[in-house]
Every structure is written in structure tokens, then in C-alpha cells.
Amino acid sequence: MENDEMKNTVLITGASAGLGEEFAWQLAEQGFNLLLVARRTERLSTVQRNISIKYPSVSCLVLSVDLNEADALATLVNFVSLQKIELTGLINNAGFGIRGEFYALPANRQRELLQVNINALTMLSHAFIPHLTATSIAVHNNKIPHSQGVQAVPFIINVASTAAFQAGPNLALYYASKAFVLSFSEALHEELKGKIQVSALCPGATKTEFAEVARMSNSLVFKLRVMDKKAVVSYALKKRGKAIVIPGLMNKIGVIAVKLLPRFITRKLAYQIQK
Numbered sequence: 001m002e003n004d005e006m007k008n009t010v011l012i013t014g015a016s017a018g019l020g021e022e023f024a025w026q027l028a029e030q031g032f033n034l035l036l037v038a039r040r041t042e043r044l045s046t047v048q049r050n051i052s053i054k055y056p057s058v059s060c061l062v063l064s065v066d067l068n069e070a071d072a073l074a075t076l077v078n079f080v081s082l083q084k085i086e087l088t089g090l091i092n093n094a095g096f097g098i099r100g101e102f103y104a105l106p107a108n109r110q111r112e113l114l115q116v117n118i119n120a121l122t123m124l125s126h127a128f129i130p131h132l133t134a135t136s137i138a139v140h141n142n143k144i145p146h147s148q149g150v151q152a153v154p155f156i157i158n159v160a161s162t163a164a165f166q167a168g169p170n171l172a173l174y175y176a177s178k179a180f181v182l183s184f185s186e187a188l189h190e191e192l193k194g195k196i197q198v199s200a201l202c203p204g205a206t207k208t209e210f211a212e213v214a215r216m217s218n219s220l221v222f223k224l225r226v227m228d229k230k231a232v233v234s235y236a237l238k239k240r241g242k243a244i245v246i247p248g249l250m251n252k253i254g255v256i257a258v259k260l261l262p263r264f265i266t267r268k269l270a271y272q273i274q275k
């Protein structure tokens with residue numbers, strides 16, 4: 001039996017802070033129900049409580065999961081099934097960077113980066129594409145009413161970065177992980193056309209906890225122009241049918257410049273601003 005309260009639900013990873021929390025707020029305003037995932041239980045509960053106060057008609061569930069743990073995927077899949085959640089959206093947003101020379105950074109932390117930024121995103125997509133496809137078929141057959149102004153067209157937003165377009169010395173693995181996310185998401189965009197809208201969101205430096213976690217608050221990248229998370233998320237949601245979404249004019253110009261310049265120049269420039 002379906003759970004009527006959990007129709008039109010968007011699963012957001014990394015929803016305890018930054019872009020993920022902002023996605024939760026903007027989707028709640030649009031009338032979507034939410035399943036918020038991250039490690040910090042108290043932060044998730046605070047977001048849940050505040051959203052439920054401001055948007056009482058929105059069902060907001062939270063699940064504390066460490067995407068670095070081997071059983072994270074099974075925990076999430078079981079939760080969605082037990083709660084009879086009908087997914088309309090998946091936002092693979094959880095991710096982090098670590099600044100420093102590759103060989104000098106702890107191997108464990110690098111393994112965690114690969115797990116969260118790449119493996120979890122990939123396997124969550126694999127696990128939930130069948131749910132989203134089922135939602136898509138139901139929408140096409142008009143079995144799901146567009147309630148509360150929600151356009152129930154299923155979507156996946158994978159959060160990449162402008163880092164995806166080039167190599168990034170001093171953040172080597174982070175840049176490489178985002179290149180994976182961009183390439184993977186573009187491929188899914190084509191494979192799932194007509195069923196699920198898949199986008200790679202490629203923000204540039206944005207004011208969240210990212211810089212602090214990556215130990216790069218004092219780097220030139222975050223001293224130059226930093227975007228506001230509200231603007232990044234509202235643009236991502238507005239453009240979610242597009243394969244590649246780059247918020248902000250300066251970020252768009254930056255990506256074009258990276259494509260035009262030889263790679264030996266772009267990697268040297270990236271090294272300079274991330275030292």
C-alpha cells in the first residue's frame with residue numbers, strides 16, 4: 001500500500017548543511033516532501049523541525065547515515081521501502097574536498113572521499129533509478145495528480161563542480177572525483193531522456209561549510225568571488241532539465257576559458273590559486 005504522505009518526495013544527501021539544506025528549504029517551498037540524509041543527527045533534526053514549522057503540509061523525514069559506511073546504501077533502500085516513499089527526485093549532493101598534496105594526505109580520508117563523492121552517488125543512482133522510472137510511468141499515465149503546484153517530473157541532480165572541467169593540483173582527488181560526476185551524469189542524461197531529468201550541477205566557490213572542511217578558507221579561490229547558496233540552488237532547480245548546469249556568469253565564463261586554454265596552463269593556474 002502506498003503512503004499518501006510520502007508521494008512526491010525528494011531524497012537529498014548532505015542535507016544537514018550548505019547546498020543540501022538549501023535544496024531542502026527551496027523544495028519544501030515548492031511543496032515537495034523530503035527525505036533528508038547526512039551524518040549529524042542534531043543538525044538534521046533542526047532542519048526537519050524548522051521546515052515542518054514553516055511548511056506544515058510538507059512531510060519531512062530524516063535519516064542519519066554515514067555514506068562512507070558499507071551498509072549505507074542498504075539502510076537507505078530499506079528505509080525508502082519501509083516508509084513506502086514515492087521518490088520524485090534524488091539529489092546526490094553529499095561531498096567534500098581535502099586540500100593538500102595527494103601523497104601527503106591520509107589514505108583513509110582519500111578513500112572516504114572516493115566513497116562519498118563517487119561510489120555513494122553512483123550506487124544511490126543505480127538503486128533509485130527504478131523508483132524514479134516507476135514514478136515517471138505513473139506521471140505519464142496521469143496516476144499522480146500535480147498537487148500543491150508540484151510538477152512531478154522525476155529528476156536526479158548530481159552535484160559536481162566547476163572543478164570537473166580541469167585538473168586541480170593540491171586538490172587532485174577532489175577535482176578528479178567531480179570529473180567523474182560530470183561525465184557519469186551527462187551519460188545518464190542521455191540514457192534516461194524522456195523518463196528522468198538528469199543534471200550535473202557545477203557550482204564554483206559557494207559560501208557553505210565546504211571551504212572549512214577542505215581546509216581552504218584562506219585559499220585564493222574562496223577569497224575571490226564566492227556565490228550565495230540560495231542563488232546556486234534556485235538556479236539548479238530552475239534549470240534541472242539541462243544536462244550541465246553552471247550557476248553564475250563568472251563561473252560560466254571560467255568554464256569557457258578552461259575549455260579554450262591548453263590544459264598545461266589551466267592546471268598550473270589551478271595550482272596557483274589553491275596553494
Ligand SMILES: NC(=O)c1ccc[n+]([C@@H]2O[C@H](COP(=O)([O-])OP(=O)(O)OC[C@H]3O[C@@H](n4cnc5c(N)ncnc54)[C@H](OP(=O)(O)O)[C@@H]3O)[C@@H](O)[C@H]2O)c1
Pocket residue numbers: 013014015016017018019020037038039040041043065066067068093094095096097116159160161162202203204205206207208209210211213
Ligand atoms: N561550496 C562550494 O564551494 C562547492 C563548490 C562546488 C561544488 N560543491 C559541492 O557541493 C556539495 C555540497 O557541499 P557544500 O558546499 O554544501 O558543503 P557542506 O556545507 O560542507 O555540506 C556537505 C554536506 O555533505 C554531508 N556529508 C559529508 N560527508 C558525508 C558522509 N560521509 N555521509 C553523509 N553525508 C556526508 C555533510 O553532512 P554531515 O557532516 O552531517 O554528514 C553536509 O551536509 C558537495 O558535493 C561539494 O563538493 C561545493
